[in-house]
Amino acid sequence: MSKDGLILPKDFPQLLNDTFLRAARGEETEHVPVWCMRQAGRYLPEFRETRAGKDFFETCRSPETCCELTLQPLRRFAFDAAIIFSDILVVPQAMGMDVQMVPGKGPTFPEPLKEPEDLQRLQTKVDVGKELGYVFKAITLTRHKIEGKVPLIGFTGAPWTLMSYMIEGGGSNTHSKAKRWLYRHPESSHMLLRMLTDVIVEYLLGQVAAGAQALQVFESHAGILGPVEFKEFSLPYLRDIARRVKDKLKEAGQDVPMIVFAKDAHYGVEDLSQSNYEVVGLDWTIDPRSARERTGGKVSLQGNMDPCALYAPKEQISDIVKRMLEGFGTRGYIANLGHGLYPDMDPENVGAFVEAVHQHSKQMIKQM
Numbered sequence: 001m002s003k004d005g006l007i008l009p010k011d012f013p014q015l016l017n018d019t020f021l022r023a024a025r026g027e028e029t030e031h032v033p034v035w036c037m038r039q040a041g042r043y044l045p046e047f048r049e050t051r052a053g054k055d056f057f058e059t060c061r062s063p064e065t066c067c068e069l070t071l072q073p074l075r076r077f078a079f080d081a082a083i084i085f086s087d088i089l090v091v092p093q094a095m096g097m098d099v100q101m102v103p104g105k106g107p108t109f110p111e112p113l114k115e116p117e118d119l120q121r122l123q124t125k126v127d128v129g130k131e132l133g134y135v136f137k138a139i140t141l142t143r144h145k146i147e148g149k150v151p152l153i154g155f156t157g158a159p160w161t162l163m164s165y166m167i168e169g170g171g172s173n174t175h176s177k178a179k180r181w182l183y184r185h186p187e188s189s190h191m192l193l194r195m196l197t198d199v200i201v202e203y204l205l206g207q208v209a210a211g212a213q214a215l216q217v218f219e220s221h222a223g224i225l226g227p228v229e230f231k232e233f234s235l236p237y238l239r240d241i242a243r244r245v246k247d248k249l250k251e252a253g254q255d256v257p258m259i260v261f262a263k264d265a266h267y268g269v270e271d272l273s274q275s276n277y278e279v280v281g282l283d284w285t286i287d288p289r290s291a292r293e294r295t296g297g298k299v300s301l302q303g304n305m306d307p308c309a310l311y312a313p314k315e316q317i318s319d320i321v322k323r324m325l326e327g328f329g330t331r332g333y334i335a336n337l338g339h340g341l342y343p344d345m346d347p348e349n350v351g352a353f354v355e356a357v358h359q360h361s362k363q364m365i366k367q368m
C-alpha cells in the first residue's frame with residue numbers, strides 16, 4: 001500500500017501480450033494492436049443470450065456477469081485489449097441519481113437536474129468504494145480470469161458528457177437543456193463539473209487499484225460544444241483528471257496509460273495532445289495524416305475507422321484498414337473504430353477488421 005492508501009494490484013497472471021500498452025507509450029511493436037469500443041455488446045449472440053431478461057444496470061452490478069461479457073469477444077477475436085463491461089452512467093448513479101436503461105429508448109433519468117438548486121440533491125461526498133465497488137470487483141475478477149492474454153482497460157465518462165446526461169435526462173440531439181446551463185448558469189455548471197471531476201478521479205484510481213492496466217475517458221458529447229465552450233467546460237476538467245490521476249499513481253510507483261476520446265472535437269485535437277494523456281482517440285471524421293501533423297508526435301493515436309465501414313464486404317474492409325494504417329503509420333498507433341460497434345453489425349466483419357489490422361501492419365513493419 002502507498003502512503004496515500006492506494007492499494008496496488010498484485011498476484012495477477014503475467015501479461016502475455018503487451019502490444020497495446022507499448023503502442024500507447026509510443027514504443028515499437030510487431031503489429032499494430034487493435035480493439036473496438038463496445039466490443040462486448042449486442043452484436044454478439046452470446047452477449048444477447050447472457051443479457052436476456054436482465055435489467056441493464058443489474059447486469060453492471062454483477063461482477064461475474066461483467067467478467068463473462070468482457071471475456072466473450074476475446075474468445076472470438078484476436079483483440080489486443082479488453083475493456084471492462086460497464087457503462088459511463090454508473091457515475092451519476094453513485095452521486096445519488098436514479099438512472100434506468102429503458103429498452104428501445106436508452107438511458108433515462110426520471111428526475112433530471114432542472115435548475116442549479118437541484119445540485120443539492122447530489123451527494124457531495126461520494127464514497128466511491130461503496131457506491132462503485134461492484135465495478136472494482138468486476139475488474140479484479142476479470143484480471144484473474146483473463147489469464148494475462150491482453151491488458152484490461154477501465155473507463156469513465158468525462159464530466160461534460162455526464163453533466164449533459166444528468167440535465168437532459170437521457171440522449172438528446174441538441175443537448176439544449178444542458179447547454180442552456182452553460183450560458184445561463186456558468187458558475188453552477190462549473191460547480192457540477194468539479195463535483196463530477198472529483199468523483200471521476202477517485203473512480204479511476206479505484207479501477208487501477210482493482211487491476212485496470214489502462215484507462216479511457218469518454219467525452220462522447222464533445223462535438224456539441226463549440227471550440228470556446230470546449231476550452232471552458234470540457235478541456236480543463238479532462239486535463240485535471242489526467243493530472244490528478246497521474247500524480248497519485250506516480251506516488252504509488254504506477255504508470256498506467258490514459259486515453260482521451262473526445263468525439264467530434266476536431267478543433268480540440270492540438271489541445272488534447274497536450275493534456276497529460278498518452279493517447280488521443282479519434283472519431284472517423286478526422287483524416288489520419290492531418291491528425292498526426294496536428295499532434296506533432298506528442299501522443300499516440302487511436303481510432304478511427306467509420307464503424308459503418310463494417311457493413312462493407314470483407315475485401316473492402318481490408319482495403320479501408322490498409323489505407324487507415326498508411327495514414328496513421330504503424331508506430332504510436334492503436335487501431336479502433338471511430339465510435340462503438342452497433343448492435344446490427346456482423347461479428348464476421350469485426351473479425352475481418354481485426355485480421356486486416358494485424359496482417360497489413362505486420363507486413364508494413366517488416367518492410368520498414
Ligand SMILES: O=C(O)CCc1c2[nH]c(c1CC(=O)O)Cc1[nH]c(c(CC(=O)O)c1CCC(=O)O)Cc1[nH]c(c(CC(=O)O)c1CCC(=O)O)Cc1[nH]c(c(CC(=O)O)c1CCC(=O)O)C2
Pocket residue numbers: 036037038039040041042043051056069070083084085086087088089101105106107155170171172218220221263339340343
Ligand atoms: O465492450 C465493453 O465491455 C464495454 C462497452 C460499453 C458500454 N457502454 C460504454 C462502453 C464502453 C465502450 O464504449 O467501449 C460507454 C458508454 N455508454 C454510453 C456512452 C455515451 C454515448 O453513447 O453517448 C458511452 C461512451 C462511449 C460512446 O460514446 O459510445 C451511454 C449509453 N449506454 C447505453 C446506451 C444505449 C444504447 O443503446 O447504446 C447509451 C447511449 C444513449 C444515447 O445517448 O444515445 C447502454 C449500453 N451500454 C453498453 C451496452 C452494450 C452494447 O453496446 O451493446 C449498452 C446497450 C444496452 C444493453 O446491452 O441492453 C456497454
